[in-house]
Amino acid sequence: MAVMVTGGAGYIGSHAVLALLDAGADVVVVDNLVTGFDWAVDERATLIECDVSDEGRVRAAIRGHDVDAILHFAGSVVVPESVGDPLKYYRNNTAASRSLIESAVAESVKHFIFSxxxxxxxxxxxxxxxxxxPTVPINPYGMSKLMTETMLRDVAAAHPINYAALRYFNVAGADPQGRTGQSTAGATHLIKVAVEAATGKRDSVAVFGTDFATTDGTGVRDYIHVSDLAAAHVAALALLRSEPVRSHTLNCGYGRGFSVNQVLDAVDRVTNVTIxxxxxxRRAGDPAELIADNRAILAATDWRPERDDLDLIVRDALAWERALAERGV
Structure with a gap:
C-alpha cells in the first residue's frame, strides 16, 4: 500500500513526504508544480506532475501505486488574496478537492487527511x-476549507472512507536537516518574510494592524513548527488506520500565541539584525488572535511536539533561507 500526497512539492507537503518516508511508507506525490518545486520532493518518492482535478490521471495513479490513503495539501493559502479573488479559492480549494474526493471514493481509497x-x-x-x-469564516480562504470539511463529513457518512481534517494554525520553520523548507517567492508567512529581511532579501517587514485587542496591538498567532505538523499527519494516518470507521477534526498548534512584534523580536534576537x-x-480577513486548544490531538494520537520553541523555529527558518541563497533561489 502507498500514500498519495497532493501538493507534496510545496512547503508543508514536502515535509509530510519526508515524515512518511522516514516512517517507512511508500509515497507518490501529485503536484502541478505551479507553486511547488520538483527538487523539493525527496528522491525516495514518486512524483507525478498533474493537477488534483485531473480525475483520469489521479485515478490511474491510485490504481497503479495501490494507494490506500491520501494526504491532501494542494491548494491556495493566502488570506488577503482570497478576499480579492474568491473564485480562485473556491476553484483551487473546494472544486478541486471535490474532484479528488470523487477519485478517492471511485478507487476505494480508505483514508483521507485534509489540510x-x-x-x-x-x-x-x-x-x-x-x-x-463555532466555525464562522471571515474570508473566502477559510470558507473554501470549511466547505471541503463538510464534503468529507458527508462522503464519509455515505462511503467506506474515513478522514482527518487537520486545522493548522500558523506554520513556520523548516526541516532541521535542511532537506526542504518554505521556498515560494513572494511568500506571506511572517517568519519567512522576517528571515528574508534579515538576510537582505527585503528592506523591511510590514506589520498589518496595531490596534487589535491584544497586549501590544498586533495580531497574535499560534506558531507550529512545520516538522511537528508533518509528524502530526503521520500520527493522524495511524489513527485512521487503527479506527477505520471513525473520522476526526483536530487542531494542530501548540496552545500558546505570540504577537507579530514578539515574533519580530525573536528574529532580531536570533539573527542579531534589527529588522x-x-x-x-489591518488586512482584510485577519482576526486579532488565534490560538489552538490542542487537547484533542494529544488525546487521540501519540503525537507530541518536539520543536515548540519560537527561537528554534526562527533558527530553522533562517538556516533554510541561507541554504536558498546558496542555491541562488
Missing amino acids: STAATYGTPDKVPVAEGD ARRYEG
Missing part, C-alpha cells in the same frame, strides 16, 4: 479555540 485551517473559526469568541467551537518594521493598517 484544513484555523481560518475556519473566523473570529473566535474565546481563545484557545477548540474543534467544537525595519513598517506599520500599516
Whole structure:
C-alpha cells in the first residue's frame, strides 16, 4: 500500500513526504508544480506532475501505486488574496478537492487527511479555540476549507472512507536537516518574510494592524513548527488506520500565541539584525488572535511536539533561507 500526497512539492507537503518516508511508507506525490518545486520532493518518492482535478490521471495513479490513503495539501493559502479573488479559492480549494474526493471514493481509497485551517473559526469568541467551537469564516480562504470539511463529513457518512481534517494554525520553520523548507517567492508567512529581511532579501517587514485587542496591538498567532505538523499527519494516518470507521477534526498548534512584534523580536534576537518594521493598517480577513486548544490531538494520537520553541523555529527558518541563497533561489 502507498500514500498519495497532493501538493507534496510545496512547503508543508514536502515535509509530510519526508515524515512518511522516514516512517517507512511508500509515497507518490501529485503536484502541478505551479507553486511547488520538483527538487523539493525527496528522491525516495514518486512524483507525478498533474493537477488534483485531473480525475483520469489521479485515478490511474491510485490504481497503479495501490494507494490506500491520501494526504491532501494542494491548494491556495493566502488570506488577503482570497478576499480579492474568491473564485480562485473556491476553484483551487473546494472544486478541486471535490474532484479528488470523487477519485478517492471511485478507487476505494480508505483514508483521507485534509489540510484544513484555523481560518475556519473566523473570529473566535474565546481563545484557545477548540474543534467544537463555532466555525464562522471571515474570508473566502477559510470558507473554501470549511466547505471541503463538510464534503468529507458527508462522503464519509455515505462511503467506506474515513478522514482527518487537520486545522493548522500558523506554520513556520523548516526541516532541521535542511532537506526542504518554505521556498515560494513572494511568500506571506511572517517568519519567512522576517528571515528574508534579515538576510537582505527585503528592506523591511510590514506589520498589518496595531490596534487589535491584544497586549501590544498586533495580531497574535499560534506558531507550529512545520516538522511537528508533518509528524502530526503521520500520527493522524495511524489513527485512521487503527479506527477505520471513525473520522476526526483536530487542531494542530501548540496552545500558546505570540504577537507579530514578539515574533519580530525573536528574529532580531536570533539573527542579531534589527529588522525595519513598517506599520500599516489591518488586512482584510485577519482576526486579532488565534490560538489552538490542542487537547484533542494529544488525546487521540501519540503525537507530541518536539520543536515548540519560537527561537528554534526562527533558527530553522533562517538556516533554510541561507541554504536558498546558496542555491541562488
